[in-house]
Amino acid sequence: MTSSEPTPTGRSIVLKTRSARAEIGTVAAVLRGLAVDGVAVTEPVPADATPSMGAGIVLAPWPNRVRDGIWILDGLPQQLDITEVTRSNAIHGLLRNTDYEIRQQSAGTVTLGTLIPPQHGWPFLLDTWVRYELHADGLSVTHGVVNHSERSAPYAVGAHPYFRIGATPIEDLVLTVAAETYFETDARMNPVAEHPVEGTRYDLRAGVPLAQLDLDTPFGGVTPAAAARLTAPDGATVELAGDAGWEYLQVFTPREFPRPDGKGVAVALEPMTAPPDALNSGRGLRHLAPGQRWEGGWRIRYTPAPASTP
Template identity: 75%
Template sequence: MTAADPTPTGRSITLEAEGVRAELGTVAAVLRGLTVHGIAVTEPLPADSTPPMAAGIVLAPWPNRVRDAAWTLDGDRQQLDITEVSRSNAIHGLLRNTDYEVRAQSPDAVTLGALIPSQHGWPFLLDTWVRYELRPDGLAVTHGVANHSGRPAPHAVGAHPYFRIGATPVEQLRLTVSASTYYEVDDRMNPLAEHPVEGTAYDLRAGVPLADLALDTPFGGVAPGIAAQLTAPDGARVELLHDADWRYLQVFTAREFPRPAGRGLAVALEPMTAAPDALNSGDGLRWLGSGERWEGGWAVRYVPGPR
């Protein structure tokens, strides 16, 4: 592992072993790039600018949105800071601008940690961490949390990687999502209802060309194993693998994702342990007792096409 001077994404960290390379930054514990035997499987992000469209960052202690940046705890309204101003929501947790500390490191793994102190709308103290570990075919990511509050605390976590398969244009990839439900959302992207995907345009279980999709959609009913995969015309594929606690996935097809060659289509596949607005709905939200810890994770696997 190598580390360099600070940048807008924090201290740069490189993990490399057996042909797999991960580029990381300590701000928001961002995954800036992942290559497997020279094939880029995530959108590469520069170190010298803020990640566009939340690319690669960790989302804690909730992923996605909190409606009106408000929720209720024991009958009392909790008012978070509004961080999605255009929609009057709180988005992607409390750590997206936080510089994590390096707690453990080796050539093929690193653990980054950050405290979430008590603040507006959040009367708790959580210690959080994320471990990135190379595997021969990709990357394993383990998230953890410990509740240091004197009371039970809610928690959910997610991540925001954008995936690709080498130089293959994203429009040529086929997306498969192993989800049994999707969430209908309003014009502020807050959930209204959960519906079965069966018989709808949101049923992606058989695979759909990305060129045909325009999504910023939460999915539920994701079983452990392969939550989603992208497949290239030559049969190569990138798989997003979920542990048992990761039953939700946000799919976002960004049509104006910035790249050095110009803006274009990119796809975020966002593993989540809870649904959008879980602080209000409780859907997938985990409550940790005082002193309680939790860990769970997801992984990325690259599978070459047939030779």
């Protein structure tokens, strides 16, 4: 089902199965909501406002930040538009305010696509798409790109979903992240070093209650098939997993995430194919030859609490 009425998040697309429901907006291909068996597993994004703190948006052709918006191509500096003005960075790619077209749709799937044209600091022409496919226990998201430039183009992608498990307070959830390293960042949230998580407060491999965490932290060495998990006190879980190559994850736990009933704690788990400032470091970048195509993705899976035994 698609609504043609324009909103700040674009046209609204509703996907349904017997047990699951997802809502997508065409602006930034935003994931506006996902519920399984009536349980909300992502934070809902209102249709009538720009997504708060990047909630649910697609991040391409790079996720996270580019320091000062400057990177080097063939020895020449490229100046991207500064989109994080307070920190003087270019953040989350070039599609945050782009309205995608609907290229394919069925009851349980939709493919949205758009061009990334040449622009300030980005002399390439890419066609990109994202396919949402609803399942009985969650959602799979596949990102794709083809390079229509006459030269090789760098590319990375990510997404910015915020998670929850129904009405369970976020602070009561336990977060597990299968990451071997974390990135130390400066005051502008740009990476300055990468460290092992072993023996640090960033070691989330055994699970840590969100009440004890205050993070806006990139992680590396992520095991894609078991990237992250949230566990409720009753044993219900939401799991995030990716394809090979999705080896980076940003964990963000803002304390002032806006909701209809007031501001509170939220948790974003942002799957990424490259770390922050990848256009400069080269880490995780794919270099697409003219005409080259790539696809890859990530998944959300909800498992309800185990049935109690009498």
